[in-house]
Amino acid sequence: MTYSPATQDQLLAIRVNAGIAELAASERFAAAEPDMVEAIVAGIGAFAAGEWAPLNRAGDLEGARLENGVVRLPDGFAQAYTDYVEQGWNAIAGPTAFGGQGLPFTLACNVLENLGTANMAFSLLPMLSVGATEALEHHGSEAQKAKYLPKLVSGTWSGTMNLTEPQAGSDLGALRATATPIESGEHAGKYRIAGQKIFITWGEHDLAENIVHLVLARLPDAPKGSRGISLFIVPRYHINDDGSLGPKNDLRCVSIEHKLGINASPTCVMSYGDNGECIGELVGAENRGLMAMFTMMNNARINVGNQGVQMGERATQAALAYAQERVQSARAGSPDKTPVAIIEHPDVRRMLLRMKALTEGVRALLYYTAGQVDRGTLGDDAAARRGEVLVPLIKAWGTDAGVEVASLGVQVHGGMGFIEETGAAQHYRDARIAPIYEGTNGIQAADLVTRKLGLEDGAVLAALMRDIVRDAEGNDASALAGLANDCAAIGDWMRNEASLDDRLAGSVPFCTMCAVAVAGWQLLHQLDALEAGGAASGFAAVKRATVRFFLERVVPEARGLKASATAGAELFRTFTSDELAG
Numbered sequence: 258m259t260y261s262p263a264t265q266d267q268l269l270a271i272r273v274n275a276g277i278a279e280l281a282a283s284e285r286f287a288a289a290e291p292d293m294v295e296a297i298v299a300g301i302g303a304f305a306a307g308e309w310a311p312l313n314r315a316g317d318l319e320g321a322r323l324e325n326g327v328v329r330l331p332d333g334f335a336q337a338y339t340d341y342v343e344q345g346w347n348a349i350a351g352p353t354a355f356g357g358q359g360l361p362f363t364l365a366c367n368v369l370e371n372l373g374t375a376n377m378a379f380s381l382l383p384m385l386s387v388g389a390t391e392a393l394e395h396h397g398s399e400a401q402k403a404k405y406l407p408k409l410v411s412g413t414w415s416g417t418m419n420l421t422e423p424q425a426g427s428d429l430g431a432l433r434a435t436a437t438p439i440e441s442g443e444h445a446g447k448y449r450i451a452g453q454k455i456f457i458t459w460g461e462h463d464l465a466e467n468i469v470h471l472v473l474a475r476l477p478d479a480p481k482g483s484r485g486i487s488l489f490i491v492p493r494y495h496i497n498d499d500g501s502l503g504p505k506n507d508l509r510c511v512s513i514e515h516k517l518g519i520n521a522s523p524t525c526v527m528s529y530g531d532n533g534e535c536i537g538e539l540v541g542a543e544n545r546g547l548m549a550m551f552t553m554m555n556n557a558r559i560n561v562g563n564q565g566v567q568m569g570e571r572a573t574q575a576a577l578a579y580a581q582e583r584v585q586s587a588r589a590g591s592p593d594k595t596p597v598a599i600i601e602h603p604d605v606r607r608m609l610l611r612m613k614a615l616t617e618g619v620r621a622l623l624y625y626t627a628g629q630v631d632r633g634t635l636g637d638d639a640a641a642r643r644g645e646v647l648v649p650l651i652k653a654w655g656t657d658a659g660v661e662v663a664s665l666g667v668q669v670h671g672g673m674g675f676i677e678e679t680g681a682a683q684h685y686r687d688a689r690i691a692p693i694y695e696g697t698n699g700i701q702a703a704d705l706v707t708r709k710l711g712l713e714d715g716a717v718l719a720a721l722m723r724d725i726v727r728d729a730e731g732n733d734a735s736a737l738a739g740l741a742n743d744c745a746a747i748g749d750w751m752r753n754e755a756s757l758d759d760r761l762a763g764s765v766p767f768c769t770m771c772a773v774a775v776a777g778w779q780l781l782h783q784l785d786a787l788e789a790g791g792a793a794s795g796f797a798a799v800k801r802a803t804v805r806f807f808l809e810r811v812v813p814e815a816r817g818l819k820a821s822a823t824a825g826a827e828l829f830r831t832f833t834s835d836e837l838a839g
């Protein structure tokens with residue numbers, strides 16, 4: 258159950274894949290110099306392992322409970338959140354004008370990585386607040402920023418994102434919550450919000466002083482579909498002119514869901530305006546709510562991809578510890594018939610190395626993506642566009658890999674993995690949500706083959722694959738070069754020849770191929786950096802084996818997906834839906 262932060266690998270990824278030194282050379286990110294970076298990575302790792310990890314098991318067993326309309330967490334959560342806020346971790350990448358430290362997104366990713374590895378369910382609380390902060394920073398009025406951002410940036414107040422309704426999941430255009438303009442009285446200029454939202458993460462709790470709900474709703478006579486959606490701030494408590502908290506707004510948590518995992522994260526059914534008095538403020542322009550949400554969705558999707566690393570790391574550590582303790586059978590073929598720890602058996606080593614290779618591959622992709630986002634913030638448009646292409650890759654493949662690694666973690670534990678007390682089962686259950694929320698992985702893959710593939714007439718993806726081929730050939734990594742060439746060719750086929758249905762039918766395997774290509778490329782860079790540094794440590798030896806495993810086994814598997822990526826949709830149309838359902 259113990260967990261130690263993966264500080265060494267995180268620093269490597271931040272240095273090599275995000276290119277933190279280059280970021281720190283800019284005026285904006287000048288504070289991100291090596292000592293500061295090391296202090297942050299070590300500091301948040303120690304905090305997460307020391308304060309949040311010990312709550313992970315109780316969070317799973319006891320979970321969040323709804324008592325008299327308020328969600329309660331197990332003992333220790335409130336103090337651990339207060340400590341997190343007081344130590345300033347929430348503000349790491351927040352805007353300096355509102356009390357943030359203005360450090361790169363790369364470092365905010367590291368804060369979340371450590372918190373989530375320690376306690377994934379708990380880490381959703383700050384993750385959602387960061388999303389709300391970004392939406393308001395980019396689309397809020399100056400008055401709204403002044404009112405909400407300082408508290409959201411510090412973490413004194415938390416934020417939520419209210420998109421989903423029973424009939425509106427992947428299809429947000431179907432949402433029905435309403436917002437009616439208030440013409441006169443105390444709240445003139447604001448809106449009466451009414452409707453029900455489901456699956457709202459940390460929608461109600463008593464860890465923060467106030468909760469800033471960002472709610473998507475429709476104005477009267479708004480155009481149908483996604484063009485008629487507006488974004489509103491709906492605080493749990495009204496805020497007086499002097500910034501103090503006023504009376505409670507007309508909103509409530511109706512119930513919380515019982516679910517497969519992340520039990521300490523309250524997943525709330527929220528009801529707005531039961532008494533017709535739920536007051537909200539419009540953010541940005543009317544009917545432009547989805548656009549505003551999309552601003553923060555890129556980073557939110559990267560943050561969910563980060564959860565693939567988190568669950569992968571946690572499951573791998575648990576499996577490595579168990580594999581050293583559990584003794585079963587002598588080594589096959591050995592004259593010594595003394596039973597050995599299972600870590601000695603070839604197939605267990607295969608599983609363990611696969612767990613490491615996938616986890617570190619997703620981490621390399623994560624920090625590469627974060628570095629591109631940071632370069633975009635500094636005005637590098639090419640990096641910003643590359644970052645956009647990388648978002649579905651890290652979100653979809655990153656979280657799929659997280660589930661696979663957590664499943665292997667159960668397997669390494671054998672029967673004990675299926676029994677709850679080892680914790681391996683919890684990692685598997687927790688990991689399973691990440692491919693679903695923040696846009697399912699199917700929706701991510703669709704985004705790749707429709708919107709992202711077409712960026713600059715395909716030039717953005719093509720340039721990425723060209724870079725990979727160049728470095729792979731320079732490193733004699735022929736399978737990786739082959740995979741990147743395949744991705745480029747499939748991209749061309751999808752854009753120029755395939756029907757939309759054919760593209761969508763091959764979207765998920767194509768997304769995996771592209772992600773594995775970028776992750777393999779970034780692992781190769783890590784290896785080059787270690788070799789250049791003359792590293793002869795155990796860390797370097799295992800990294801070499803891990804990267805070889807990725808390049809020699811994971812990459813060829815991804816090449817094998819070409820048939821599926823290019824098969825088209827014809828097979829799926831050879832029967833009717835009724836026939837399929839039997």
Ligand SMILES: Cc1cc2nc3c(=O)[nH]c(=O)nc-3n(C[C@H](O)[C@H](O)[C@H](O)COP(=O)(O)OP(=O)(O)OC[C@H]3O[C@@H](n4cnc5c(N)ncnc54)[C@H](O)[C@@H]3O)c2cc1C
Pocket residue numbers: 418419420421425426427428455456457458459516524690693694695696697698699700703
């Ligand atoms: C624990 C948890 C926390 C959540 N937190 C939040 C939150 O804080 N705020 C919030 O607003 N929402 C939240 N959600 C909702 C989440 O984002 C949605 O569940 C998710 O977007 C999928 O929507 P859905 O469940 O309606 O599935 P559906 O949209 O019904 O999808 C079902 C399946 O059909 C596929 N599918 C649907 N449409 C298409 C299509 N056009 N093409 C191809 N495949 C398609 C999907 O990929 C999926 O496999 C949360 C959900 C959970 C379970």
